[in-house]
Amino acid sequence: MPSRVEAFFGFIGRRVIPVRRDIHYASKIINDTFYWTFVSPVKGKPVRVRAAVSEIVKAGYNAVPIVAVISLFVGIILALQAAYQLKRVGALIYVANLVGVSITRELGPILTAIIVAGRSGSAFAAEIGSMKSAEEVDALVTMGINPVRFLVTPKLLALMLMLPALTVFSDMIGIFGGFLLSTTVIGIHPYNYFQQSVNALLVKDVVTGLVKAWAFGIVITIVGAYQGFKVEGGAEEVGRRTTASVVASIFLVIVFDLFFTTLFYYFT
Amino acid sequence: MENAIEVTGLQTHYGEREILKSINVSVPRGKTSVILGGSGCGKSTLLKHLIGLLRPTRGKISINGRDIAVMEEEELNEVRKKMGVLFQGAALLNSMTVAENVALPIREHTGLNESTIMIMVRMKLDLVGLSGFEKFYPSQLSGGMKKRAGLARALALDPELLFFDEPSAGLDPVTAAGLDDLILKLRNVFGITIVVVTHELPSVFTIADYVIMLDAGEVIFSGVLDELRRSENERIRMFLERKPEMKTYSPDDYFRFIVGD
Numbered sequence: 001m002p003s004r005v006e007a008f009f010g011f012i013g014r015r016v017i018p019v020r021r022d023i024h025y026a027s028k029i030i031n032d033t034f035y036w037t038f039v040s041p042v043k044g045k046p047v048r049v050r051a052a053v054s055e056i057v058k059a060g061y062n063a064v065p066i067v068a069v070i071s072l073f074v075g076i077i078l079a080l081q082a083a084y085q086l087k088r089v090g091a092l093i094y095v096a097n098l099v100g101v102s103i104t105r106e107l108g109p110i111l112t113a114i115i116v117a118g119r120s121g122s123a124f125a126a127e128i129g130s131m132k133s134a135e136e137v138d139a140l141v142t143m144g145i146n147p148v149r150f151l152v153t154p155k156l157l158a159l160m161l162m163l164p165a166l167t168v169f170s171d172m173i174g175i176f177g178g179f180l181l182s183t184t185v186i187g188i189h190p191y192n193y194f195q196q197s198v199n200a201l202l203v204k205d206v207v208t209g210l211v212k213a214w215a216f217g218i219v220i221t222i223v224g225a226y227q228g229f230k231v232e233g234g235a236e237e238v239g240r241r242t243t244a245s246v247v248a249s250i251f252l253v254i255v256f257d258l259f260f261t262t263l264f265y266y267f268t
Numbered sequence: 269m270e271n272a273i274e275v276t277g278l279q280t281h282y283g284e285r286e287i288l289k290s291i292n293v294s295v296p297r298g299k300t301s302v303i304l305g306g307s308g309c310g311k312s313t314l315l316k317h318l319i320g321l322l323r324p325t326r327g328k329i330s331i332n333g334r335d336i337a338v339m340e341e342e343e344l345n346e347v348r349k350k351m352g353v354l355f356q357g358a359a360l361l362n363s364m365t366v367a368e369n370v371a372l373p374i375r376e377h378t379g380l381n382e383s384t385i386m387i388m389v390r391m392k393l394d395l396v397g398l399s400g401f402e403k404f405y406p407s408q409l410s411g412g413m414k415k416r417a418g419l420a421r422a423l424a425l426d427p428e429l430l431f432f433d434e435p436s437a438g439l440d441p442v443t444a445a446g447l448d449d450l451i452l453k454l455r456n457v458f459g460i461t462i463v464v465v466t467h468e469l470p471s472v473f474t475i476a477d478y479v480i481m482l483d484a485g486e487v488i489f490s491g492v493l494d495e496l497r498r499s500e501n502e503r504i505r506m507f508l509e510r511k512p513e514m515k516t517y518s519p520d521d522y523f524r525f526i527v528g529d
Binding site for chain 2: 131135136138139140141142143144146
């Protein structure tokens with residue numbers, strides 16, 4: 001039955017060809033983004049500094065309150081959960097170690113990344129997507145301006161800077177949250193808590209967290225840009241792509257987190 | 269008559285569907301050419317090829333004697349600096365003021381200082397009748413003003429070629445006539461080669477020197493306006509006289525159609 005064989009290969013083809021096209025498109029966006037951000041400035045095509053500053057304000061500065069509140073709460077929750085277990089073995093002072101290390105190595109970067117993906121990743125996709133559907137991207141091309149250079153490079157620079165910066169901030173607030181709870185509710189002496197934290201934390205804990213945050217910034221920007229540039233239709237598709245960008249960037253942030261955590265586990 | 273644009277054997281596909289069926293078109297220099305045709309005839313697709321937004325499946329598109337279909341992006345950008353495009357919705361960048369929009373191509377492609385750029389911007393805005401609107405954002409402008417601002421941006425680098433995509437779409441007759449006047453002025457005063465894609469007949473008879481008519485992906489007419497008026501072609505007459513397309517089914521065919529056979 002050749003028709004059944006045909007149908008089988010047809011089935012595979014119909015599934016594989018769109019995926020291959022998506023991979024091609026995604027790699028083109030990644031390639032263009034890195035070219036226009038890192039290579040072309042060397043060749044004398046400067047990046048748009050003012051646009052980058054404006055993105056820094058939008059993606060970084062404006063996210064400070066929400067990052068602060070969430071980090072504070074997570075720090076408190078973490079201290080409570082740790083105390084719940086540690087008081088059984090009479091090791092309450094180790095709350096400081098647990099809070100400090102888990103916030104700097106893991107929770108600070110990932111919480112910040114998730115907040116930024118929700119705030120800025122979606123905004124990137126929606127902005128580029130609606131520009132695409134209003135022919136603004138086409139207009140840029142016909143003016144001889146590369147849309148990736150014009151739109152994505154400032155965003156990438158902003159997130160590469162601001163995600164680590166917000167993570168440092170989140171680390172501090174999170175540890176402060178743990179400190180606040182431990183010194184009041186649990187009754188650890190503030191100086192002891194401080195000393196314990198300083199002893200427990202290593203520079204590499206903070207640095208690995210920041211390296212992760214930097215990578216998350218790249219992931220979020222590229223996913224947002226990719227989804228934005230994929231918009232072909234109108235408003236409905238902008239909405240769909242915005243949702244897709246948040247889901248995909250949170251997923252990829254977790255995947256990259258797994259990768260980096262494994263890497264640091266073996267090599268630091 | 270020298271041609272600014274010469275299209276030979278242009279064939280394009282959208283997915284599997286063939287849009288333009290190996291067409292030949294030429295656009296005379298220093299004239300206003302109108303690409304005419306009903307919805308879905310491929311006229312917007314043709315425009316997108318002329319401005320280098322789409323790459324053809326087959327064929328040559330020569331602009332000033334150079335084939336843009338095979339050009340690298342860098343080379344194409346050089347050609348694009350000599351052309352201006354006014355999109356259907358004006359396509360102004362909403363995050364920037366009118367002045368910043370008009371200044372954008374100048375800032376990107378020249379090393380002029382800020383005060384010179386602002387003088388150029390004011391000149392272009394004055395040319396399209398938008399003096400005093402520098403600080404406005406596109407969302408604060410009416411449809412007609414947006415198109416004028418878009419035109420000022422298209423004119424920013426003093427192009428040799430100017431493309432209009434449906435300039436009068438969505439405008440009231442008075443505003444549309446104003447835009448037509450502007451198109452005439454640009455041709456008469458600056459001698460720019462203008463290509464207009466439209467289906468608005470009153471505007472065609474006002475601005476066109478040369479008409480190219482497309483139907484179902486094929487060129488059914490190209491020539492001067494008088495020849496178009498005299499044409500005996502059935503499709504052209506239907507278009508000019510605004511006759512609806514009659515689809516007549518036999519009762520049997522109709523029955524087969526509605527039961528989806």
